Amino acid sequence: MTSVQPIPEALSALDRPNSYIGKTVPRPNLDRLMQGRGLYVSDIELPRMAHVVFVRSPHAHATINGIDVSTARQMPGVIAVVSGRELSTVITPWVGVLSHLKGLKSAPQNAIAIDRACWQGEAVAAVVANSRAQAEDAAERVSVEYQELDAVTDMRAALSPASAVIHASLGDNLAFERNHDAGAVDQAFAESDEVIEAEFIFGRHTGVTLEPRAVVADWNPAEARLTIYQGTQAPHMVQNIAALHLGLKESQVRVVCKDVGGSFGIKVHIYADEMATYALSKLLRRPVKFVADRVESFNTDIHARDHRCKGKIGVKRDGTITAFEIDDLTGIGPYSMYPRTSAIEANQVVNLVGGPYVTRNYRARARVVFQNKNVMCQYRAVGHPIACSVTEGLVDLAAMKIGVDPVEIRRRNLIADDAYPCASPSGLRFEQLSHHAALTKLVRMMDYEALRAEQSSMRARNIHRGIGIASFIEVTNPSAAFYGVGGAKISSQDGVAVRLDAQGSVICQTSITEQGQGSESLTAQIVGSVLGVSMDRVRVILGDTDNTPYGGGTWASRGAGIGGEAALQATKVLRRNILDVAAAILQSTAVELDIVNNAVVTVADGAPRIELSELARIVYFRPDTLPPGIQPELMATRHFVPREYPFAFTNGVQASWLEVDIETGFVKLLKHWVVEDCGTIINPQLVDEQIRGGVVQGLGAALFEKCVYDERGQLTNANMADYLVPMSGEMPDIDVGHVVSPTLESELGAKGAGEAGTAGAAAAVTNAVNDALKPFGTIITEIPLTPQVILTALGRI
Amino acid sequence: MKASAFDYARATSVANALELLTAHGERARVLAGGQSLLPAMNLRLIAPELIIDIGELDELRGVAARGGVLTIGALTRHADLQKSPEIAVHAPLLMDAVAHVAHPAIRNRGTIGGSLAQADPASELPACMLALGATIIARGPGGERRIAADEFFAGIYETALTPQELLVAVELPAQPKDSMHYFQEFSRRHGDYAIVGLAAQALVRDGRFADLRLGFFAVGDRPLLARSAGKLLDVAVTPAVLSEVSSALDEELSSLGDQQATPAMRRHLARVLLTRCVSSLLARTDLCAGVSA
Structure with a gap:
């Protein structure tokens, strides 16, 4: 690891002996999960628990003229068959808008559709039975009379006056539009030696969590309390929303989130079928379980991306980039998702395009339209892959046009490492980034010159390999600027409570959540250290x-940076409290004492003075032996939220080395490199695996993943055979390197690392494919880069 | 994703299985490895009333080589084919092919009989049967029936089997020692169904094909034994000859389109496979430039 910041002279709490910070240590939860002793929602069985299956609309857009449940109600094991209208007596509809996204509009959405279904897969009735199989049998017997309506599917046609309007009350299908104009764009283009334009197309895809969405809702009428067991990234958000729409106080709702089998942003939203499950439990006064099956997951888990973005870049012959301009269009399904809204991704694209570069000239328009497809919302690296692919694609096109090497054009235009703090043309404030250090490291790791030589010699043998580079910035550690300022009750602060138990062990309660990325481990590492x-x-x-x-949970790469800092500060207080007691017991002073290896020691010589277990014994069982006036406080709580910067930006750069078979259109990934800067690294292995996992999700988007809809709004590949997730056999080795620029907003200095991999992977691959195809004069700006797309571009078919 | 309710019978003998099939016909489905049947049932794409599990019929399992004929029991699993010394010696094409069938977990359960009876046009083994000149052996109420592989496959998921018949074995002529084979398929990911594939068996004498059987799969509604291969026999293969055969192959194909490939792309990839196959079997890199291994 390289540090680009001087080592601070004063030692912090992290520089203590036996620190776990910066060390690869096994996760505490590993044995539990590896031995199959995890507790996922689908493992939960409660007395009198029923299972719900949803009857879902087969049409993209249809009025519901009638629902006949008489046969279904007679089926074995059926407890209830409930329509949207019946359920609306216990739960209110919602509208997914936020006030800081000016002009964003959406229509009221119900837990179960009433009168009209707006996408193929929207629930129109619920069947509750003693088992899932019985509920599925009965669901087949629910007879729904539909009248099909015109479906709006193509986002380009959605704004045409000839298009059907999905929600008449909204007037048109435009959900949100944002325009941004900074610097002097027209003048910059006019003064450029070359201006290059391209349209970038991104396939709609989804998160495909290993464990599907699942919830058990348990309304206990005797307590007037609802317990929700759910795999969610944001328990307090779920508590707030469930209470709000069921007419309860938050104190009447408890959300329990045990083990979660992957989230990637899929499980940070409020889904209609989950709301329906809460409501059904209240209606039926018994526990109800909903576990999405794989087909339902494809049809109802939020989709993401699905952008068409026109981009334009100006460049001078010396390699200076003069301006960026984009016009982004995205389709989000029939409703803006609740409560985070579906305008965030397009908004992020506007925020992030051009972000790594010096030029101040930037104009952007983003439009978000409704369509009769599954809902779209925030998925890992929200907006980043779009912004990065557009920016880095344009930079490569500019480099190609003026005959400058892709690494060189980046060197000439990336913001200098000593130029911080500064702001991007879209107004984002950067505390400290390290683009040049990262690029230098990347070039060294991949041996760029040797690869170029290899590429050249193989080309002579008609073998076509390419190198793609992509610099990126990543939004992490979000403050209230993300959601809170727009009125969403989504906390941006997190809290941690730590206490010493009677045998000198520590119990730590944190508001961040664990979905497999290692929140539990990093918290324990910080507390222990x-x-x-x-x-x-x-x-x-x-x-x-x-x-x-109370806290936000784990999303937007915030667990380590925000929850980790809360853990650090709470533990510092606990440590001070322990040392105060120790000083009283030992007739010393707190500054003369320290805690090392589970014992209080003398700072001067490290001599052990009293075991923590002994100290705890005295405090809890023999306080009578303490000096008068001492009231030990062996529990401490601290909360943290960044206040200075709305987001802690991180940066990095990725490279892809691949081979294109020009006869078959197949792409073989040979190697991938990432250098990223997430500030202080708590656990290098967890960070590296976060990066690799993120890269793989980005590579999925680049080559494989796409939700294929037909023109009638039918999702035609809602299964694991036809929707291609990236698999290990096709993945290259991924080398990860780091530059470390800690944020000074926290003592911990950690920024997020969860989305960096996803942010730049597709851009690197697309640039590499275009580099490989350079001899053919072919430029492809569409992902996924399927053999069909590549062969078509090459004119082979 | 729970299958509809169904009755279940575990066949105690081939005769018992045939009795059940005779009694229930199209309302019943035979369960062998279950790797195609059970997902289809769980997705409720099919809802058989009766499942006849033949998993305990050990007489249908195993590979035997006798008198120049290789007999493979219908319940022989893909993993068994991969490990069989008889297959390695007498039909090594199958070993190469099976390595492309899905993933180890599926190969540990899936059976050759199940794959052939399922007749997915994108499957590897049906095309191998064509290339190897196999005979499919079926038993029904009227006794045993021997069906040539090129008359067995009748369309997507369709075969010459009647609902009362059980596929019990396949017979392959043992391949001569100097016989050569080639197997390749294009799939988006390892283990996926092929976009286009080719199983080939050949005899090469003095740099020319003395025999060449090209079994293409995923090129139409059933595997295709390419007649155009005949044009490559006993001639000096030049790029011009290959180009002519390529055009002839094109005429034979009636490719279908799906999410992975248009018909045009399938035809293109079939021609690429032909070229790569011929180039590999004749060890003639001049016929096929620009491909790294």
């Missing part, structure tokens, strides 16, 4: 609104 105890003494409790501090 700061307190001076071994990690096996730290027990981390997450995912329970009754038993953790």
Whole structure:
């Protein structure tokens, strides 16, 4: 690892002996998960629990003229068959808008459709039975009379006056539009030696979590309390929303989130079928379980991307980039998703295009339209892959046009590492980035010159390999600027409580959540390091609104940076409190004492003075032996939210090395490199695997993943055979390197790392494919880069 | 994703299985490895009333080589084919092909009889049967029936089997020691169904084909034994000859379009496969430039 910042002179709480910070240590939850002892929602069985299956619209857009449930109600094991109208007596509809996204509009959405279904897969009735199989049998017998309506499917046609309007009350299909104009764009283009334009097309895809969305809702009428067991990234958000729409106080709703089998942003939203499950439990006064099957997951888990973005770049012959301009269009399905809205991705695209570069001249328009397809919303690296592919695609096109090497044009235009703090042309404030250090490291890791030589010699043998480079910035550690300022009750602060138990172990309750990325581990590492105890003494409790501090959860790469800092600060307080007690017991002073290896020691010589277990014994069982006036406080709570910067930006650069078979159109990924800067690294292995996992999701988008809709709005590949997720056999080795620029907003200095991999992978691959195809004069700006797309571009078919 | 309710019978003998099939006909489905049947049932694409599980009929399992004929029981699993010394010696094409069938977990359960009876046009084994000149052996109420592979496959998921018949074995002529084979398929990911594939068996004498059987798959509604291969026999293969055969192959194809490929792309890839196959079997890199291994 390279540090681009001087090492601070004062030692922090992290520089203590036996620190776990910066060390690869096994996750505390590994044994539980590896031995099959995890507890996922589908594992939960409660007394009197029923199972719900939803009857879903086979049409993209249709009025519901009638629902006949009489046969279904007679089927074995059926407890209830409930329509949207019946359910609306217990749950209110919602509208997915936020006030800071000016002009964003959407229509009221119901837990179960009433009168009209707006996408293929929208629930129109619920069948509750004693088992899932019985519910499925009965669901087949629910007879729904539909009248098909014109479906709006092509986002380009959605704004045409000839198009059907999905929600008449909204007037048209435009959900949101944002325009941005900075610097002097027209003048910059006029003064450019070359101006290059391209249209970038991004396939609609989805998250495909290993564990599907699942919820058990348990309304206990005797307590007047609803317990929701759900795999979610944001338990307190779910608590707030469920209470709001069921007419309850938040204190009447408890959300419990045990093990979660992957989220990637899919599980940070409020879904209609989950709301329906809460409402059904309240209506039927018993626990109800909903587990989405794989087909339902494809049809109802949020989709993402699906952008068409026109881009334009100006460049001078010396390689200076003069301006960027984009016009982005995206289709989001029939409703803006609740409560985070479906305008965020397009908004991010506007924010991020051109972000790594010096030029101040930037104009952007983004339009978000409704369509009769599944809902679209935030998925890992929201907007980043679009912005990065457009920006880096344009930069490569400019380089190609003026005959400058892709690495060189970036060197000439990336913001200098000593130019911070500064702001992007869209107004984003950067505290400290390291584009040049990252690029230098990347070039060295990949041996760029050697690869270029290899490429050249293989080309002579008619073998076509390409190198693609993509610099990126990533939004992490979001403050209230993301959602809170727009009126969403989504907390941007997180809290951690730590306490010493009676045997000197530590219990830590945190409001961040664990979905497989290692939140539990990083929390234990921080607590163990700061307190001076071994990690096996730290027990981390997450995912329970009754038993953790209030907080945002884990999304937008915020767990380590925000939750981690709260853990650090809470543990510092606990440590001070322990040392105060120790000083009283030992007739010393707190500054003369430290905690190392589970014992209080003398700072001067490290001599052990008292075991924490002994200290705890005295505090809890023999406080009578303490000096008068001492009231030990062996529990501490701290909360944290970044206040100075709305987001802690990170940066990095990726490279792809691949081969295109020009006869078959197949792309073989040979190698991938990433250098990223997430500030302080708590656990290098967790960070590297986050990066690799993110890259693989980006490579999926680049080559494989696409939700294929037909012109009538039917999703035609809603299964794991036809929707191609990236698999290990096709993945290259991914080398990861780091530059470390800690954020000074927190003592921990950690920024997020969860989305960096996804942000730039597709851009690197697309640039590499175009580099490989350079001899053929072919430019492809569409992903996924399927053999069909490549052969068509090459004119072979 | 729960299958509709169905009755289940575990056949105790081939005769018992045939009795059940005779009694229930199209309302019943035979369960062998279950790798195609069970997903289709769980997706409720099909809802058979009766499942006849033949999994315990050990007499249908195994590979035997006798008198120049290789007999493979219908219940022989893909994984068994991969490990069989008889297959390695007498039909090595099958070993190469099976490595392309899905993933190990599926190969551990899926059977050759199941694959052939399912007759997915994108499957590897049906095309191998064509290339190897196999005979499919079926038993029904009227006794045993021997069906040539090129008369067995009748369309997408359609075969010459009647609903009362059970596929019990396949017979392959053992390939001569100097016989050569080639297997390749284009699929988006390892283990996926092929976009286009080719199973070929050949005899090469003095740089010319003395025999050449090209079994294409995923090029139409059933595997195709290319007649145009005949044009390559006993001639000096030049790029011009290959180009002519390529055009002739094109005439034979009636490719279908799907999400992975248009018909035009399938035809193109079939021609690429032909070229690569011929180039590989004749060890003539001049016929096929620009491909790294």
